[in-house]
Every structure is written in structure tokens, then in C-alpha cells.
Amino acid sequence: MKLLFVADPLSAFNTYKDSTFAMMREAARRGHELWVCEVPDLVWVSGSRVTAHAARQLTLTPEAVASRAGTKLAVWHEITAARDLALADVDAVLMRKDPPFDSEFFYATHLLEQAEREGARVFNKAASLRDHPEKLAILEFPQFIAPTLVTRSAAAIRAFHAEHQDIILKPLDGMGGMGIFRVKADALNLGSIIETLNKNGAQSVMVQRFVPEIVQGDKRILLIGGKPVPYSLARIPQGTEVRGNLAAGGKGVAQPLTDDDRRIAEALAPVLAARGLLLVGLDVIGDRMTELNVTSPTCFQEIMEQTGFDVGATFIDALEAAVSGAR
The missing domain is CATH 3.30.470.20 (ATP-grasp fold, B domain)
Known part of the structure; x- marks a missing residue:
């Protein structure tokens, strides 16, 4: 298969822990052809198809192909070709851009959905990426989640805290634990934390009962x-x-x-x-x-x-x- 990875810059990969690298390594072991681009490389012009501008063909070094999980490699690939590549002309497009789920990620899903209309196979599916923001997607499955509040209202957050006493507050667009706060029964700094996260009512916040x-x-x-x-x-x-x-x-x-x-x-x-x-x-x-x-x-x-x-x-x-x- 010919695979196109839409990912973060290759220079940012840590081979000892990167899951996208693990995918590439296994695909290379099976003889699949690897190509890579970044989100800003995605282009569409009327009369044409969604294209990865100057997509790079990736060849893993023998050491990388043979490596085991957790191996740190200083040199792990070389670029063997570069050209514009229509997404519909590869067997699979793997969307592996890290969060945050921001406006540019949102726009990228629309370009990927257009590529799907042109015949591309995108994993994960573009519309489903857009429809499952990482924090809010759990609301569909309330039987499996702790008591949860999503709001812009400082008063609603204070009432939730009064009920549950020990809570976690987090922004909806965070990743890697960014912007997460715990507030215990004493409510220490709750007001300041609310102001920081909801920006005077301009930004929604997720609040959950603390799970010990x-x-x-x-x-x-x-x-x-x-x-x-x-x-x-x-x-x-x-x-x-x-x-x-x-x-x-x-x-x-x-x-x-x-x-x-x-x-x-x-x-x-x-x-x-x-x-x-x-x-x-x-x-x-x-x-x-x-x-x-x-x-x-x-x-x-x-x-x-x-x-x-x-x-x-x-x-x-x-x-x-x-x-x-x-x-």
C-alpha cells in the first residue's frame, strides 16, 4: 500500500515513544510505501483535488526498521522523493496531527472530507474527527462518566463545587494535562481558577467530580x-x-x-x-x-x-x- 501520514514535523518525533513512528516502522517492515506531509501542506483549488503539496517519500533506515519499542534513534529516516500528491491517489491517509483541536485542525478535517469525496480513504474518518472533540465526546456516554459539568457560568461552577466538594476543572482545548486544576472542599483559589479558565464567561470549561x-x-x-x-x-x-x-x-x-x-x-x-x-x-x-x-x-x-x-x-x-x- 501507499500510505500518506499527515503529521507533525518529523524533527519533533521521539522514536522511543512516538506512536506514529511505531505505525511507520511496522508498515515499512511489511513493504508499504510511506509518504508524509503536514497540515499546512494540504491544498485544494477548484478544478483539481485535495493535494499534499511537496509530500515527502520516507524511507526508514535499516536500524529503524529493525528497532524495538522504546529505542531512541538519532537518525531514523531519509527523504527519497518529494512531489505534489493527490490524497485520492494513495491507499490510505492517516491523520496523525497532534492536538489541540483548534480552528486549523477543524479546517483540515473539511479538506480531508473533500478528499474523501474525491475517493481518498482517511483514517480516522474526517467527519468523525470533527464530531468527537476529545473532552466533549464523552457526553454521549453518561453511564460511564463521573458527574460532569460543561459551562461558561462561574455561578454554575460554584454550585457544582458546593455539591461535590472535590472537583477537577479543565479547558476544552487542552492536551497533555495542560490547564488542569483540582479544587478541594476549602475552595481555595476557585474564583481565580474560574477566571483563568473561562475568561470572564467567554470560554467554556469542563468540570468533573474528582475521582480518587x-x-x-x-x-x-x-x-x-x-x-x-x-x-x-x-x-x-x-x-x-x-x-x-x-x-x-x-x-x-x-x-x-x-x-x-x-x-x-x-x-x-x-x-x-x-x-x-x-x-x-x-x-x-x-x-x-x-x-x-x-x-x-x-x-x-x-x-x-x-x-x-x-x-x-x-x-x-x-x-x-x-x-x-x-x-
Whole structure:
């Protein structure tokens, strides 16, 4: 297959932990042709098709192809060609642009949807990327989430705190634990935190009842091709930190899915797969789902390194099956 990855700059990749690299490595092992571009490279002009301007053909070094999960490589690829490439002329387009879900990401999904109308196969499906913002997508599944409030109202946040006493507040467009605050029963700094996050009522905020099981980790559960990966990565907060995100210093510990993990995963997996979401990352604390990640789910390499379960191979298996089924 010819694969086009729409991703962040290659210079930003960390081969020891990057899930997109894990996908590329497995695809290269199978002989698939790899191309890459960035979101600003996507172009459409009337009378033509959505094109990746100056898309680069990527050849992985022998060391990269042979590497194991968790391997840090200084040099891992070379660019062997560059040309304009219509998205409909490749077998699969993999949208792997990291959050935030901002206006430019939103516009990119429209270009990708136009490419789909022209015959491109995009994973995850463009409209489903747009319809499942990572924080708000959980609202569809209230049976699996902790008490949650989404509002611009400072008064509503104060009332929610008065009811639940111990709460988490976070912006809707954050990533990696950015902008997350915990407020306990004493309400210390609640007013200042509300002002910071909702910008005097101009910006919506998500508020959730604090889930104390965070001490056991914020679990990332991967759904691939409508099925859960049998291991999660529990991201455990360190020291006085309340956030388990790896970007915030959390420690990643791979572990088998619990009964509660599996109950949530197996309920959501077929629903989301039917919407063209080939890869989904569920964030679960205890038995409560806190986020539903579809833009660029990660944790492939940590799970592979610690358990031996080949997440990259599982993903490429599912991608090959999806492309074959769409022909």
C-alpha cells in the first residue's frame, strides 16, 4: 500500500515513544510505501483535488526498521522523493496531527472530507474527527462518566463545587494535562481558577467530580478496528502532582484491562468503529471514563515495550483490513 501520514514535523518525533513512528516502522517492515506531509501542506483549488503539496517519500533506515519499542534513534529516516500528491491517489491517509483541536485542525478535517469525496480513504474518518472533540465526546456516554459539568457560568461552577466538594476543572482545548486544576472542599483559589479558565464567561470549561482512583493511574485504553487492546497504560501521578499525563511527568505502567475497563471498551468499540474511527484512546480513572481521544491517540510503544503485545502490528492489520474492505 501507499500510505500518506499527515503529521507533525518529523524533527519533533521521539522514536522511543512516538506512536506514529511505531505505525511507520511496522508498515515499512511489511513493504508499504510511506509518504508524509503536514497540515499546512494540504491544498485544494477548484478544478483539481485535495493535494499534499511537496509530500515527502520516507524511507526508514535499516536500524529503524529493525528497532524495538522504546529505542531512541538519532537518525531514523531519509527523504527519497518529494512531489505534489493527490490524497485520492494513495491507499490510505492517516491523520496523525497532534492536538489541540483548534480552528486549523477543524479546517483540515473539511479538506480531508473533500478528499474523501474525491475517493481518498482517511483514517480516522474526517467527519468523525470533527464530531468527537476529545473532552466533549464523552457526553454521549453518561453511564460511564463521573458527574460532569460543561459551562461558561462561574455561578454554575460554584454550585457544582458546593455539591461535590472535590472537583477537577479543565479547558476544552487542552492536551497533555495542560490547564488542569483540582479544587478541594476549602475552595481555595476557585474564583481565580474560574477566571483563568473561562475568561470572564467567554470560554467554556469542563468540570468533573474528582475521582480518587487517580492514585492508581489515568488509564489509556486503545481501541483498534473495533476491538480493545488487551493492555492499558496506567499513567500514574508522581509526587504532589494530580495529573497522570506522561507530558506532566506521570509514570506509565502497562497492565491488563480490568473487568471495568473491558466493560467500557467493549461497549464503545463497535459504536465508534462504525463511525470510521479506526483508532481511539479512552482515558479511564477507576471505573469512570474521563476523555475519548480520536485525533492522535498514543501509548503504542510503552505498551509494546512493557508487555510484548505488538500494538503497531495490530494497528497495521486493522488498517490493511479497512483498506481492503473499502475497495
